[in-house]
Structures are given as structure tokens and as C-alpha cells.
Amino acid sequence: MATRLSKITTRTGDQGMTGLGDGSRVPKDAPRIAALGDVDELNSMLGLLRAEALPAGIDALLARVQNDLFDLGAELCIPGHVAVLDEHVLFLDEAVARHNAELGALREFILPGGTRAAALAHVARTVCRRAERSVIAMEAAEAGVANEPLKQYLNRLSDLCFILARALNRAAGRPDVLWSRTKHERQAD
Secondary structure: OOOOOOOOOOOOOOOOEEEOOOOOEEEOOOHHHHHHHHHHHHHHHHHHHHOOOOOHHHHHHHHHHHHHHHHHHHHHHOOOOOOOOHHHHHHHHHHHHHHHHOOOOOOOOEEOOOOHHHHHHHHHHHHHHHHHHHHHHHHHHOOOOOOHHHHHHHHHHHHHHHHHHHHHHHHOOOOOEEOOOOHHHHHHO
16 A cells, blocks of 8 residues: 555645645635544544444444545545445445344433443444534535435434444443433422
8 A cells, every 4th residue: 555644744724724635725614624524533433432342243343334434534525526325325224223123122212321332332423413414514505515325324324323332231231321300300390
């Protein structure tokens, strides 16, 4: 593999502009850059989750997702480039179905928590939702530039993160943390 980056500090962004993969320059607060940043944060969050002791199958799944997110970031970085395809969405659909089938039915809302790994999966879910909103905002600002499978991928990934949080608690022998509205809480309202 060729060296991709030999110089990290370029100073080309010192005035608040940054370069896209097509060579164009945009303000660092542009909606496209916000979407890129949120996807990068999501990928970093999944890396933090993967630093936990995870079941091998979940770790392998998240490794694939991290690589897909890097490709998704490339799609956002290069206007007109398409990297996320229907088969990427299908992969997540299958993972959602497979992991959800092993869980009990939801009878109440679930609060983030349980094990550290499950809590991190919930944080990843919320970062993923923000990335999805950022892509939608970018699309609105740039008049319809987001690839449909890219948006679908982020939507499915947030669902997968929720399911994985439950699966991680289950694998650790911990129950879901359920929301409850006790009589004492109602009186405080």
C-alpha cells in the first residue's frame, strides 16, 4: 500500500477552510464537513466500544462497520462519489435481524446502561443518529446530494447499535435497564 499521508500538519486549514477529496475548498463549518465530522466521531466511538471485551462475532461485525464508515466518509468527502451501496444496507439489515432474533421482546423503554460495553453501544447509537441528521442537513443545504443507501446505512446502523447494546448486556448476564415511572416520580411532577 502506498503512503497516503506523509505530512499531517499542512497549515492549509488555518483560516477556517478545508479541502474536500475533489480538491475544492469549503468552510470548516459547512454542512458537509459537519456530516464528515459526525461520521468520524461515530467511527471513533465504535473503536472505543471495540476496545472492550466483546463477543468475537460482535467485534467482527463492528470491524466491518468501521471499514464501511470509512468508505461512507470518503463518499461524503468527494462530491459525486458513491461508495455505500444497497448491499451495505442489506448487510446491516441481516445483522439487525440476526441479533434481534436472539433477544426477548421489548415490553418497556430501555435506558442506556447495564454493562460498560452496552452503555458505549448506546452512545454510538446517539452519535449515529446525529450523523444521520447531519447528512440530512447537508442534503438540504446542497439540494439533494446524499446517496439513498448512505442515509439508509446510518439509519440501520443506529438500530443495530441499540440491538447490540441489548445483546452485550445479555451476553454479560445483565438485564436491560428498563425505564420506569414510579409513584414517587409522578408526585414530583
